[in-house]
Amino acid sequence: MEKIFLYPSALFASRKPHQVTTILGSCVAICMWDKKNRIGGINHYMLPLWNGKGLASPKYGNIAVNKLLSKLENLGANKNDIIAKVFGGGEVISTQKSNMNIGERNIAVAKEILKEYKIPIISSSVGGKNGRKIIFYTESGDVMHRFIRNTKNG
Amino acid sequence: MKENHNISDELLIEELNKRLRGYKDALEKLNELNSQLVEVNKKLTESESLKSHFISNITNELVNPFASILGLSKSIIETSEKNPEKIKKMAFLIYQEAFSLDFQLKNIFAAAEIEAGEALPQISNVNIIELTSGLIENYYNESQQKQINIELIDNISNDNKTPFLFKTDSEKLTIVLSNLLSNAIKYTNKKGKIVIEIKQEDNMLHISVKDNGIGISQKDQKVIYDRFKRLDDGINSLNRGHGLGLSINKAYIDLLDGELLLESTEEKGSIFTVILPESDIESDDLSSEGNEIFFGNDELF
Numbered sequence: 001m002e003k004i005f006l007y008p009s010a011l012f013a014s015r016k017p018h019q020v021t022t023i024l025g026s027c028v029a030i031c032m033w034d035k036k037n038r039i040g041g042i043n044h045y046m047l048p049l050w051n052g053k054g055l056a057s058p059k060y061g062n063i064a065v066n067k068l069l070s071k072l073e074n075l076g077a078n079k080n081d082i083i084a085k086v087f088g089g090g091e092v093i094s095t096q097k098s099n100m101n102i103g104e105r106n107i108a109v110a111k112e113i114l115k116e117y118k119i120p121i122i123s124s125s126v127g128g129k130n131g132r133k134i135i136f137y138t139e140s141g142d143v144m145h146r147f148i149r150n151t152k153n154g
Numbered sequence: 155m156k157e158n159h160n161i162s163d164e165l166l167i168e169e170l171n172k173r174l175r176g177y178k179d180a181l182e183k184l185n186e187l188n189s190q191l192v193e194v195n196k197k198l199t200e201s202e203s204l205k206s207h208f209i210s211n212i213t214n215e216l217v218n219p220f221a222s223i224l225g226l227s228k229s230i231i232e233t234s235e236k237n238p239e240k241i242k243k244m245a246f247l248i249y250q251e252a253f254s255l256d257f258q259l260k261n262i263f264a265a266a267e268i269e270a271g272e273a274l275p276q277i278s279n280v281n282i283i284e285l286t287s288g289l290i291e292n293y294y295n296e297s298q299q300k301q302i303n304i305e306l307i308d309n310i311s312n313d314n315k316t317p318f319l320f321k322t323d324s325e326k327l328t329i330v331l332s333n334l335l336s337n338a339i340k341y342t343n344k345k346g347k348i349v350i351e352i353k354q355e356d357n358m359l360h361i362s363v364k365d366n367g368i369g370i371s372q373k374d375q376k377v378i379y380d381r382f383k384r385l386d387d388g389i390n391s392l393n394r395g396h397g398l399g400l401s402i403n404k405a406y407i408d409l410l411d412g413e414l415l416l417e418s419t420e421e422k423g424s425i426f427t428v429i430l431p432e433s434d435i436e437s438d439d440l441s442s443e444g445n446e447i448f449f450g451n452d453e454l455f
Contacts, residue, residue, distance in 0.1 A: 007409065011271035043271065052197030055381050055401045058271035059408070067271060 001137075006044050009059035013041025013071045017139035023148070024088030024132045026103035028061065028110050031085040031134075032068055032119070033141030034077035040138030041075075043068045047102065048109040061109035069117065079117065085143050086110045086124040087134050103127065201381065208397070215258060219251040226251075250295060257332060264329055265381070265398045268405045275326070275409055277433045279319040282352060282359065283308055285328060290350070293335055301345045304335075309353035320359050321433045326406045333399035334363040334426050342367035342423070359430045366423040375416060379404045403428075 006012055006022040006029070013032075022029055022044050033040040043064040050060035058064035073079060089107035107126045114121055125132065125145055135144040226244045233241055267273045283306075290304050297304055310318045338348045342365045349364045370378060381401040407414045411431050418424035 007274055009268075009271065009405070009409065010274060051194045052201040052380065054379050055265055055268050055405050056201075057268045057273075057405055059405070064271070 001139075006042060008044050008046050009057055011041065011043040011058045011064060011068050011071065012138075013039070013068060013075060014138050015039050015075050017137065020136045020138065022134055022136075024134065025090060025092040026088070026106065028086065028088040028103075028106040028126070029134060029136075030065060030068065030110055030114070031087070031136045031141070031143055032072055032077075032082050033085075033138075034072065034081045035083060035141065036081040037077055038139055038141070039072060039075050039077045040136065040141050041068050041072045041077075042136045042138075045106065048105040061106055062113060065110070065113045065117075069119075079119070082119050083122045083141070084110075084114050084119050085141075086114075086121050086126055087132055087143070087145065089126045090128050090130055090132065092129065092131050197380075204381070204397075212262070216255070219255045222251045223248050223255075246295075253292070253295075257336065260329060261333070261398045261402055264402045264406070268402065273326075273405065273409055275323045275433065277321055277323055280322050280324040280327065281317045282320050282327075282361070283311055283318060285324060286331065286350060286352060286361070289328065289331055289335060292332075293339060296336075296339050297348070300339065300342070302339055302342055302348060303346075304348045304350065307349060307351040309351065310359075320430075322359070322430055323406075323410060323433075326410065327428075327430075330403045330406050330428060331361065331363070333403050334428070337399060338363050338365040338367065338424075338426075341365065357432060359432070360427060361430075362425055362427040364423065364425040369420040369422050369424055370416070370418040371420050375418065378416075 001017045001019050004012055004018055004020045006020050008027055012018070012020055018040075020042050022042070024044070027044055027046050029042055029044045031040065031042045043058050045061045045064040046059050048061045050056055050063050056063050058067050069079065069082070072082065086107070089103035089110075091101065091103045104127070110126075111121065123143075128147075130147040130149060133146045133148050137143075226248045230241055230244050230248075233244070235241075264273070287306060290306060293304070312318070335348070335350075342348060346366050349362075351360075351362045351364070353360050379400050381398060403414060407428060407430070410433070413429045415427040415429065416424065417427075
């Protein structure tokens, strides 16, 4: 199985089995998996919403969810068979002001948009003070998850 | 009884005032949020219209240079071999057109890659001085046309002959610096001066590109990183380009964990500084701590 490291602002989806690792701080990663076709994909966004500034990259939650979904659909996944797992959004940097809760806002965006698309979140590990390392298997949809300390803001 | 009633009246008024103030505060906050939303909405609409503007623009930007290249190469074929000077001149023009085309295409592909979430760092040991002086050479023709002098200040090479190597993504750094250098040449007046300074501070690589061109106003500094945004946009603009350069730079520098700083005064010039940390790509694996959790597909909550 090919191993991939997913960088922030990137996304990955494939029909072939891959093992995708990523490290999350306040960022959120959404793993999407089509349970019938066994096609999986994952994104890793840093900020909740694109507001027209800079490039419309998957650095932003609203862009990252749409792009991952359309990529999966291009690969042959069916929206009605897709389930989601949501990770990250920790407040790893404690000095932030209350209205700057990026982690929390990242989580909220994931929930809102997935609800809009009627994609069920079947499991999640979000919030808290720690960073996370997750490994996503695109073929089985499984996710290995581990808390880590002293992460950067990824 | 009467007094009691009076007091409660006062209390009532006080309470009402307090609530009124509360509503007022809430209303103010709501207005503030609303104006933020209006602003975002404006930006999004603007971005959309810039995008369609871009698509119509790009046709000209790509088709015109190709037309010149085709025309010029045809004339070369038809020119008699006894006129080498003429052939050389035309070949030079073809080179220029092809160079700018290549630069623009690289930027367009870079932007597409970033927006698709497929831009990944490819780290190698990069000879920064060699990379930068190579770039300056590439832009020699463009700078000479405006008689702009480009100076390279090297503060990282040691006296001993081993070259300074820095672990980063050379392709992305090349695009970032090309965009800065190309902009500096575009927006510097004739006979201007561009200084590229390279140094290392606290293990961070600093590359600054300083010009004495037209500068960027405080107001415009907020929008230069927006995609498709060009400050001299318009039919009469002398400069080519499509306004992708700085938004690509921002995204690439983000990817490399760096920072892009800007100091600029109108009519005096601008300094763009790229600050990059050295990549630690070998050590991206983390030690196990024994708190692994398995998220299979059966649990539902």
